[in-house]
Amino acid sequence: MELFAGGGGLAIGMEQAGLESILLNEMDKHACATLRHNRPDWNVIEGDIANVDFTQIEEEVDILTGGFPCQAFSYAGKSLGFEDTRGTLFFEMARAIKETQPKVFLAENVRALLTHDDGRTLETIKSVIDELGYELVEPRVLKAIFYKVPQKRERLILVAIRKDLAQKVKFHWPSPYRKVMTLRDAFYAGELYDTDVPESEGQLYPERKREIMEHVPQGGYWRDLSDDLQREYMGGSYFLGGGKTGMARRLSLDEPSLTLTTSPAQKQTERCHPIETRPLQVREYARIQTFPDNWEFKGSKNAAYKQIGNAVPVNMSKALGHSLVRLLNDIESLEQPTTGNA
Structure with a gap:
C-alpha cells in the first residue's frame, strides 16, 4: 500500500521487485491520471489522505510505503505523541499504519529531515513510530548514484518493523551497484x-x-x-x-x-x-x-x-524493494511450521 504516490517512481520500483499494490493514495489529479493510465488495474484513491478510511481495507497489508512531506510539528510540551502530530501529513501516514498494521513500513524523505527544526522533527517521528508498536531500523541517507541511477540525489530512508517480528529478523540495506551511471x-x-x-x-x-x-x-x-x-x-x-x-x-x-x-x-x-x-x-x-x-x-x-x-528514482526504489522482499521472505519463513530435523 502506498501513500503520497505521486507520478509512480516508488510504486514502479516496488512492482519491479515483485510486490503488488493494493492501494495508492495521491492528491494531485495529474499524478493520479498518470497512475491510472499506466496501470489501469491499480486501485488509485484520489484525494486528501485525511479523508481515506484505511480500516476498510480487507487485504492484509505486508508493506506500507510513502514519502510524506517534511513539516514542522508545533511543540506545546517537551515530547509529542501520535495525537499531538494531528494536522500534519506524517500524522495521516501514522494513522494509516495504525489502521492497517503492516508488517513493515518504509518512508522516504529529504535529507534535511535529519536536521529539520534542530532534529526535533525526526525525534518526534521516532517516538510516534515506537508508540505505534514498530521498531525503527537506524535511518540512512541513500545516494541514488549507487543504485543504477544517473543522478546525484540523496533521500533519507526510514524502515520500521512491527515489534512482534522485529527481534527475529534483520533488514538488509541494498548493496551498491558495481558502477556509477552517467x-x-x-x-x-x-x-x-x-x-x-x-x-x-x-x-x-x-x-x-x-x-x-x-x-x-x-x-x-x-x-x-x-x-x-x-x-x-x-x-x-x-x-x-x-x-x-x-x-x-x-x-x-x-x-x-x-x-x-x-x-x-x-x-x-x-x-x-x-x-x-x-x-x-x-x-x-x-x-x-x-x-x-x-x-x-x-x-x-x-x-x-x-x-x-518529485519522484523517487525507479531503480533506487527497486533496490529498496528487493531488500523489503528479502525481509518479507525471512518473516514468512518464521511463520512456516518447521518439519523434520533441524
Whole structure:
C-alpha cells in the first residue's frame, strides 16, 4: 500500500521487485491520471489522505510505503505523541499504519529531515513510530548514484518493523551497484536503456538566455561566462558572492545529472542539456529518474516535469524493494511450521 504516490517512481520500483499494490493514495489529479493510465488495474484513491478510511481495507497489508512531506510539528510540551502530530501529513501516514498494521513500513524523505527544526522533527517521528508498536531500523541517507541511477540525489530512508517480528529478523540495506551511471547512459542505448532517448516535449529558453547559455561549456556554470555576460546574466546576484553553482548550469554527459527539481529551467537549479542549448526534455528528465520509456505522464508539460522531479528514482526504489522482499521472505519463513530435523 502506498501513500503520497505521486507520478509512480516508488510504486514502479516496488512492482519491479515483485510486490503488488493494493492501494495508492495521491492528491494531485495529474499524478493520479498518470497512475491510472499506466496501470489501469491499480486501485488509485484520489484525494486528501485525511479523508481515506484505511480500516476498510480487507487485504492484509505486508508493506506500507510513502514519502510524506517534511513539516514542522508545533511543540506545546517537551515530547509529542501520535495525537499531538494531528494536522500534519506524517500524522495521516501514522494513522494509516495504525489502521492497517503492516508488517513493515518504509518512508522516504529529504535529507534535511535529519536536521529539520534542530532534529526535533525526526525525534518526534521516532517516538510516534515506537508508540505505534514498530521498531525503527537506524535511518540512512541513500545516494541514488549507487543504485543504477544517473543522478546525484540523496533521500533519507526510514524502515520500521512491527515489534512482534522485529527481534527475529534483520533488514538488509541494498548493496551498491558495481558502477556509477552517467547522462551518457541515460540518453543513449546501452546498459540502462536499449534505445536512445526518444524525442519529447520540453521547455525552451527565451532567445537572449539561449544566446548566453551557448557560451557555457559541458559541466560548466555562470562563472565560465565572460565577465560581461556574467554581469548581464546574474544581475544584482553578481555582487553577492557565493558559489551559486546551479545558475546557468550545463550538465555533462560523462557525469551523473545534478538533482532534478520540479522544473528544468529554474534560475537557481538550471539543468541545461549537455550538447544542445535547451532545458532537458520530459523524456530526458524521466530517464534521469530511471522511469521506463513506456511510462506516460498525464497533464501539461509542467505537470509532467513536476511529477518526475518529485519522484523517487525507479531503480533506487527497486533496490529498496528487493531488500523489503528479502525481509518479507525471512518473516514468512518464521511463520512456516518447521518439519523434520533441524
